[in-house]
Amino acid sequence: MGGRSEVHDARDPVCGEALSQLPSPCRATYRGRVVHFCSPRCRARFLAAPGRYVALPRAETAIPKRRHLRLVVAGGDGAGTLCRVLQAIDGVHAARPAGAGLVVDYDLRRVTLRQLEAAIRAAGGVLRGGLHALRRGLWRYAEYNERASAAHVAPAACCNHPPLR
Secondary structure, eight states: OOSOOOOOOSBOTTTOOBOSSSSOSEEEEETTEEEEESSHHHHHHHHHOGGGTOOOOOOOOOOEEEEEEEEEEOOTTTHHHHHHHHHTSTTEEEEEEETTEEEEEEETTTOOHHHHHHHHHHTTOEEOOTHHHHHHHHHHHHHHHHHHHHHOOOSSOOSSSOOOO
């Protein structure tokens, strides 16, 4: 074998038709992967724009976040206790006191701001309201969308994931 592996997919990536014969007589190699087609027409359409039909795997890398959380009241011995509580959470890389609050570095793939806020409240900390509460709400909304986008692997190009060239 020439070092390339043949992956037999039971469907044509262009039209979605089930392939009755594998390996099919119409095929092409794309990024080291043999792709099978139902007809020469589908093969030609694929070769014209392969990124439209093949989803590339997303890297499962960390999504680093740094948030400055402002406190009204810190429970226990203050911000030090809250930092220890947060650092015990899987996905939190660092938590340190900063002025009237905390700076928290974490991986969004493993923990969210909503979870961090809940841990702070459970430890007796009170987060500031007003504009800071509004800012945290925007962060939570952005994190929700970012996690949803990171989890979504588009089967083909769409408005959020243009085809790769």
